[in-house]
Amino acid sequence: MGRIATVHTHRQPALLSERTRNGGNWARTLNDIVMPGYQVHPRDTSFFARIQGRRLPAGGLLASVEASGHEMLRERREWSDASLDDMVLLIPRSGTVSVTQNGECLRFSPGEVAVGRSTWSMDTSTAVESHARFFFLRVPFSKLVSSRDQQHEMQQTKIRCSDPMLAVLLPMIEAVSKQLHTFSMAELAAVDRAMTALVMQIYAGLAPAARPAAAADQRYRDLLQHIECCLDDPSLSVATCAQQFKVSARYIHKLFSEREAHFSEHLMQRRLERIRIDLTDTQRSKENISTICFRWGFNDAAHFSRVFKERFGLTPREFRQLALPSPEALS
Numbered sequence: 001m002g003r004i005a006t007v008h009t010h011r012q013p014a015l016l017s018e019r020t021r022n023g024g025n026w027a028r029t030l031n032d033i034v035m036p037g038y039q040v041h042p043r044d045t046s047f048f049a050r051i052q053g054r055r056l057p058a059g060g061l062l063a064s065v066e067a068s069g070h071e072m073l074r075e076r077r078e079w080s081d082a083s084l085d086d087m088v089l090l091i092p093r094s095g096t097v098s099v100t101q102n103g104e105c106l107r108f109s110p111g112e113v114a115v116g117r118s119t120w121s122m123d124t125s126t127a128v129e130s131h132a133r134f135f136f137l138r139v140p141f142s143k144l145v146s147s148r149d150q151q152h153e154m155q156q157t158k159i160r161c162s163d164p165m166l167a168v169l170l171p172m173i174e175a176v177s178k179q180l181h182t183f184s185m186a187e188l189a190a191v192d193r194a195m196t197a198l199v200m201q202i203y204a205g206l207a208p209a210a211r212p213a214a215a216a217d218q219r220y221r222d223l224l225q226h227i228e229c230c231l232d233d234p235s236l237s238v239a240t241c242a243q244q245f246k247v248s249a250r251y252i253h254k255l256f257s258e259r260e261a262h263f264s265e266h267l268m269q270r271r272l273e274r275i276r277i278d279l280t281d282t283q284r285s286k287e288n289i290s291t292i293c294f295r296w297g298f299n300d301a302a303h304f305s306r307v308f309k310e311r312f313g314l315t316p317r318e319f320r321q322l323a324l325p326s327p328e329a330l331s
Contacts, residue, residue: 015181015283016063019050023070030072033061034136035118043069053136054180055277057189058196058228060086061138064177072126086138087203090114091170095132099156100125106158113166115206116156117141124156135173139199143221157206165205169198189229196225219245220255224266231271234299238263271296272311275304279316280323289316 018029026049027040033051047070053063090097091113098107099114101124108114118138161170176183176191183191200221226244230236241263242249256263278284278292293304293316308316 016051016053016055018052019048021048023047026067026070027072033063034138035074037074039073041071041073043071051136052180053177054183054188056192056195057185057274058143058192058225059140060143060192060196061136062173062177062180062195063136064133065136066133067128067131069130070128072128074124074126085141086118087141087144087199088114088116088118089135089137089139089199089202090126091135091137091173093133093135095134096129097132097134098125098127098129100127101156106156108158111161113159113161113170114156115159115202135177137173137195137199139196143196143224144200144203159202159206163202163205165198165201169195169202172198186232193225193229219247220259223252223255227267227270231267231274231297232295234297236267236297268307269311271298272308275308275316276312276319279320282324285320285324289320292316 016033018033020026020029023040023042026047027038029049029051030038030040033053047068049065049067049070051063051065053061055061090099090108092108092110094110096107096109097114098105099116100106101116106114107129118141159166161167172191172195176195180188223241223245226241227236230240233240238249238252242252245252252263256266274296275292278287278295279289284292290301293301293308298304305315308314308319312319314322
């Protein structure tokens with residue numbers, strides 16, 4: 001059985017479903033959906049692998065993986081793309097998975113969880129021993145700490161499922177994974193925020209030295225979460241955020257300026273990113289471009305088309321035509 005679809009990270013649709021019996025195809029799937037740089041070495045000729053999941057609104061990923069024995073290698077490299085910098089939880093449901101980094105090998109079975117950072121700058125080997133099933137959760141590292149706290153390395157760590165935060169998170173992941181295809185974007189955003197809040201507490205417990213202590217850092221993360229949740233609201237502004245958090249508009253501007261950012265630029269970037277994703281989603285290929293731009297908070301189609309072209313170098317229509325397969329390929 002061959003590969004079912006090719007899904008690139010920058011074109012990743014909301015729903016993911018792939019299966020293969022070829023190690024090379026599985027490596028390409030991992031590189032496209034999970035993280036660039038993987039090599040795959042099956043342990044026998046009866047190899048198979050399957051992944052089903054969904055991209056999360058804030059940029060993370062929740063997926064269920066089932067595979068026979070194989071090794072996944074990722075060589076050390078420098079990561080310049082901040083969108084690839086995630087905290088990763090690997091949660092065995094059956095079988096055993098081992099992770100080797102910096103010469104240290106940790107084995108994980110049901111009841112244990114592997115927690116690490118996707119951009120760890122050491123060679124990494126993840127081995128599925130025999131047949132295994134596991135959940136895979138990624139949360140953008142920028143959602144957990146401020147930019148000035150993102151220089152800390154984080155090696156793979158083992159946590160037992162009796163950990164209080166994991167005891168809450170794991171049943172949520174189990175339940176959410178069964179309903180991923182049914183959630184609306186608003187519902188999925190609410191689930192994403194809840195899981196991110198739990199992962200933030202897990203990270204804080206693992207890496208107290210890297211934990212941001214300032215109240216402003218927490219307020220900034222809360223503000224970013226609020227913006228992410230309200231991207232579809234045309235009235236979203238500094239003033240409405242200030243009202244929501246009961247602070248001054250000047251304070252909102254200060255939170256961004258301290259991080260060399262601007263509220264309006266961040267809001268525009270996040271809206272354009274959500275529209276870019278929708279334009280590359282084959283399930284939305286017949287949806288009117290104006291409908292998509294209005295859904296993500298724009299109220300002027302001409303203004304949207306102009307800023308989209310400034311950002312991506314193409315009009316929305318040209319971008320969609322290049323990004324989507326031809327109708328013949330879809331049939």
